[in-house]
Amino acid sequence: MKEPSHRWPALAVASGLVLTALSLALAAYSKDLTKEAARAECAARASYLGFLIQRGLEARLDDLAAGPSLPVEIERAWRLSEGAVVEQRGAEGQPPPAWLAEVARFERAPPPGLRPLPLSEQGPRGLRAGTWLPGPGWLVQWDLPALKRALVEPALSEVGADARYRCVLIEPDTRREELELKLRFETPLFPPLSSWNVGVGYADESALRWGLRLQTAVLYLLALGSSLLLVTSLTLFARRERRASLQAQVREQFLARATHELQTPLALLRASVETLQRGSLSDSDRERCLGIVGREEERVTRTVRRLLRYLRWESAPPTGELWRWEPACEVIASALDDARPGLEAAGLSLEVDLAECPPEAEAPCELLRDTLSELLANARKHAGEGAQVSVRLTRREAGVRLIVSDTGPGLGPNPGALFEPWKQGEGAEEGRAGSGLGLALLREGWSHVGGAIRAEAGDPGARFVVDLPPRA
Template sequence: MTRAKPLPLVGLGAGSLLALLAILLSLASSEVLKTARYDDCSRQADLIAQRFDFALRERLQRLAARGERPDEVAAAWWVDQEGAVLRRRPAAAPEPPGPLLAVALRRGGEERALDDGARAAHWIPAHRLANAPEGAQGALVLWDAAVVRARLLSPLLDAGTDYRVALLRGGETAAELGFRPRGVGRPSPPFASWQIGVGLADSGATRRALRAQAWLLAGLSAWLFLVLAGSIGLHLRRERARERARGERERFLARAAHELQTPLALLRAAAESIRGGAVREPDDLRRCVDIVLREEERLTRTVRRLLKHLRREVDPDAPLELGDLAEEVERVCADHRAALAAQGLRLEWRLPGAGSSLSGPRELLGDALAEFLGNARKHARGATRIRVELSAPRADCARLVVADDGSGPSTSPDFGGDEVPGGAEGGLGLVLVREGVQAAGGKLSLGKAAEGGLEVVLELPARAVS
């Protein structure tokens, strides 16, 4: 018997590598995803710093063009070259901070960003101002850091993101901000000494999401292992099934060869005896002719069964020939009654009552019954009577029982195994019967008959016909 082929090493190695990579990825996923989120915070911080500078510039242009004070501006003073206040917004604004004003007036013709470490301001020269008071040198704009932090930054975040942003002066804690900054961007003057911090809005949700992703990857690795193990198991099961099929095929061929060789050998011996002149007497010649006819019939029957078996293998779904099962039982019993009587065996058969019949796989039932009777004639030790009974235990089933009153077979036959009653000579027929019954959806079993001998029970799908 040939050995099973080894597992494909390439497929096994690839599957193991994929499973290992999935496990390593699940172990490193939390840190990798966390780092990716923090890097995204840094990118958001740089982007918001650029948007923040643009927003400040837009508000300065509004103040210069319209004279309107944006909410983010704490106060604005229009002053002359001596520093005297010509206009202030709001009207109740205090005097401008002297240090910032002095720095602005040194280069009064240039726009400048001012930062004394505690306050952030802008100087807008007069030529950039619309509707400026006569004699104005420019306008000093003082930013309200609290309003800038509260109202200007949050709208700069991309819609739908789960980040938070704050303008950091330094020293703020995560508890005060409500989040921990993970990315920092630096705006342009006058807020150059400040920082724009971006962090995760809900770090707990992020941790839960990371944990869920890690579990997902761990589940994926487990699934890959299961798929790999299942594939290996399926491969091994298929290999074992192929080995069993190969073994059954070899045993089947051995039985077929034996079944065909025996009648061929007898035919050859009879033919050579006649041709060689060894048989001269009419009685001897008649016996040789009887041998030829008997073995020819046996050979024809065997070849016919083999052809049926091959047709079933080629087309397992081919419909079976249906017919009256009672007529088939009566025909086969009538054909075998004389041969059984010659060996001292009385054949009795019982059929369903008049007025009803069973329709089913007639040819299969006839072959099976002929095989059972042939084996009983050869191997029913000490038997004097053979009972054949056809019945319908259910509406969709026909049951055929063949029993004898002998002492039973010398071994414990089993139609489901490799050995069948009758040895090698009768084994092929029973194997063909067994496979035909299984293909038809029937059932074949052996047991001890009430008469004491062997009982064979065959069940086939059938239907009652009135």
């Protein structure tokens, strides 16, 4: 099969490292980050509350300057010009109080001709609020209870419409421990209400605490999952690298063996051709050289064909539709007729039992023929002179089963290793070893058409079992 790119394990490791570090950092700082975010939300609501109240004050002052009426939130007002009172509303002939003149002085725009009283003569300002408008020259004394009812409390209700938050007005005599609210943010209002503070907090602190715990738990789980991903990626990466290293080592060994295997028949071919080119050969010598040419050409062709098939199947595995299906009995009989002379020449006897072969059974012709050719060639190489080779076909629930066995020395302690690419049997001798691809290609081919091939230890000898699938 085609090996996956080296990029993906590296990306998985990098992703695991980044996710693990990020998750641990978030888990460590999530509580502080969430609290800071909650404080920022409360601060934004407090700022919006101050904006609403300031806008309401400006609207009342605009109403005062625009007409003769006095807004209900303003208790008294005096308009001054060149130090003299030219207009008053709600004052009933009373002059501006001294503390209001101090307000004007404090705001750095005292009315001309109005001298504020010394600080020692000022009264308490906790429940008093005044404003000086230098443009039109109005000194304004606010009615704090009316201002609280008509402006501040509606603004508190508007900002606190979200059920998650509560907004409260904190007056100078308010005890914060009696508010039954954990203040997340507190700030004073703009003048002239700077002696009042507004506070914002969560309506349900328990929900926030549980949310923080859940968030922290989720982040720790994410960190754990990222760590597992990292460990898994590193493990898979290490396994893949080890497997790739072993495959490269085995492939180098195979290339060395394949080169040696090709060099031998090519040398025989070259020697036979040179002998034929020299001429003056007897008929027997000519026949011997031609036999060598034919035999070695077949050996080279078979090796090259296996190499090409293996490389092709690595990139595009075969499917059942690519094979030509023919009656299994006919294919087996034809393949046995082709192999019988070679077995007899090697001193092996062949026993065939196809009595249970159903006439309707079909199989991939080329794959089945290659299977018999490979198994019988292996028996000819390794079973030894005088051994018996048996080919038997039996029925099974789905399809038929082909069994090829011999009475040779056997397969060794690990028969399954014979089907790995580039592997050869433990008894393979120098000069008689194959490419190590034949059985691997057979297993690959049968698996892609729905069949299977396996090796078993015979009693004695070797035993190969091929499960032929029914045609889809």
